Amino acid sequence: DSGVTQTPKHLITATGQRVTLRCSPRSGDLSVYWYQQSLDQGLQFLIQYYNGEERAKGNILERFSAQQFPDLHSELNLSSLELGDSALYFCASSDPGTSVTSEQFFGPGTRLTVL
């Protein structure tokens, strides 16, 4: 158990809908990262937040957005869902301190299925 929790574990929805995925980082970790894992694209970095502020951005679609709240949990919002958004979404957390090269601890993931 990494200490990172994600809810829900599974999510099935229809095209055009909007969903919210939730992540609670390990206690004390200030950074939260979101990754998408699909069969054709592998593990892709989406976005990073550090202590409530956006820190780094990957190839995140405009239909996707995220935020980190004062209690450090994070939410990833996916809207206007398409079939191709079906994937595993992972959250990771780390405590970078003064270095960005800190181990990232991954949660168990949320499996999103868009029908």
Next chain:
Amino acid sequence: GESVGLHLPTLSVQEGDNSIINCAYSNSASDYFIWYKQESGKGPQFIIDIRSNMDKRQGQRVTVLLNKTVKHLSLQIAATQPGDSAVYFCAENKGNQGGKLIFGQGTELSVKP
């Protein structure tokens, strides 16, 4: 563009043998490399990391080698066990991009008893 790729998608080894998983990366400016293990139905789990100013690092039963000349990274697992069966990913971190990790496609390691 930037990429971290793996030479082999699958690797099958006999229990007790040593395993070597390879990875090529394209950006020589990368600072930091990490190997992750992902078991079925779980999130990636950190195995070992290495900074760009090193060429070898050892952990428990695992060794990572970094060859910057040819932009190659390898993970060696000694005395491979059935519990080592998983998908292994190399990942690259560039310090000037926060904590962004760029992952390779993964190698599935299968250990035969």
